[in-house]
Amino acid sequence: MSVVAEKADLSLKYTAHYNEVKEGLLEDSADILNAPRNQAFRDFVSQGIPTRKFENYKYTNLQPAFIPEYSFMHRREPVEVDLNNAFRCDVPQLDTHLAYIFNGWFYDRGSQVGNLPEGVILESIEKIAHEKPELLAKYATLAKTGDDPLVALNTAFAKDGYFLYVPKNTVLEKPIQLINFLQAEKDAFVTQRNFIYVEEGANVQVISCDHTLNLNTYLNNSVTEIFVGPNASFEFYTLQNQHNSTTNLNSVFISQSRDSKATTHYATLHGGLIRNNLKYILDGENAEANLFGMAFIDRKQHVDNFTQVVHAKPHCQSNQFYKNVLDDEATGAFAGRIHVVRDAQKTNAFQRNNNLLLTDKATMQTKPQLIIDADDVKCSHGATVGQIDEEALFYLRARGIEESKARLMMMNAFAYEVVQRINIEPLRNRINELVDKRLKGEVARCHDCAYNCDC
């Protein structure tokens, strides 16, 4: 079959599937989730599955990830694993409000949400869409189906995910922790749709951990829309730790009001193909956005961080800081776009991407992109792709430290700059430990996990 025919066939396959399940998707979902469905699917079809010909997907061809015969998780299935048991492999000793998401579905059973402060809601988005649709009035307004085919497909298929609401001036002492598990009997296509609303003056930290519990092939397409109110503070930590046959397509959209502060922090420890789309809109004066990320990949893994920061109002600040360590034949990409719109004066936008290549075969593409339509702004960007500093390595060895150990110290040092930006101390310590194990080549993921997936 020719490539063109195969591509057409691939789109047709998804169209056929959508037509087949459309009734079922609409049937037991609330209007607010159903309203954009058909248009979303049309947007997906007109855009198609991203290839390198897409400007925004220049370094990641997603077509191969859409080829396997997946089963689709359009219905809530009973959970057959003991999630509390599975949790042992994650970030233990963390005192959090904990909830599980299983194949994209929010699960109450076995969750350890505990006592949330008054008015805080941590729930299934499916349930909220039925019971309190007014809280989802802004659903699908940040993640626009016409802008991105993954968002379009997610919106067409969206049935569940998590919903978090933090009312005005409410401060959560403990972080919210969401553990996303993938475990299906067959290769599976998982859709997860999340929504976070942080009201004025509120303060919350969220930790999201991605895991696979068996060796099937997965494609996980998730979209999260986040609204951060005036003077609110929001921190979002994402730990990605899935096996090599997983495609993790993760799109996060954040809109910030005046005087708010939002921080995203990605730690990618393992995965097959990972694409993180992250878009910030600084939509009020004096807002501050921090975008941090680090990835440690080897073999034929691929990680692509695509960030967009839109400075829509004056006096805002954004900081982007991404680091990658690539081993074997791993490939990586970082594309960071900063868009300062007209009249967004006194903007301060900063971006840095540093990469460490451990072999000659590992490759990294890095591309800053500045679109500046205001005249009184400070923007800076810098990127490096390099090897371990040989001078420093020699210094350590000259003190009797064996070469492999010295290299490990250097790699940890490289990562440390991003690790130290985790504000939750037990999480920082745990990630530090995981990074160290990862760099040592020990299986960092689930080292004491009950599910012994060797991948």
Place this chain on the structure above:
Amino acid sequence: MLSIKNLYVSIEGKEILKGINLEIKPGEIHAIMGPNGSGKSTLANVLAGKEEYEVTEGEITFMGEDLLEMAPEERALKGVFMSFQYPVEIPGVPMVNFLKTAVNELRKYRGEEELTAGEFLKLMREKKELVELDTQLTNRSVNEGFSGGEKKKNEIFQMALLEPKLSILDETDSGLDIDALKRVAHGVNALRNPENATIVVTHYQRLLEYIVPDFVHVLYQGKIVKSSGKELAFELEEKGYDWIKQENGL
């Protein structure tokens, strides 16, 4: 302890050392002096095991073993220590981790128990006093933001922790004010014993007022052109290197 015979060294095809011979016995201090570009630092780096230098001829034995066959870390474990001319900053590697790892690697090599965190901190406190190293500095990353003097003190501090058999001080005096110089020299002298030896590589005689050598060798254009007692250093200070050049018909 150290025996260098007919050593020829090139870097990127350029011959730097052209037939060096040198014998060092326990308890001795040897000064290697010479004008810029004479090959002093090359000699120090070859001893420490820097890989970009190519030994084209000759041999080096240390405690009866072929030093050139050993990796840099192996040399360090067997007791070779170089105080770097330009100690590198390593952001992200905390001083304490670095030093503890180095000390414990050495203890492991010697078949001794590794030090606990508490024992190590105690050892560190003792040794810090020797060079009056600012306590705050060990809370930082390796050499990060250290002044020139602090970096050199830090080298001698590491020397005190590792107690090497052979120390090579590569231009340890450069960039030091007189107080720091005295402090560093005091550290080196305090660490001296009949079992260990020191090579002081320097351009100026100044350091040798405080670390008094048993032998002074003048290195010029990759060869040792003159060897004598400590008085040679004073003569050089007085007459400059031109005198050596003339005497050797160079």
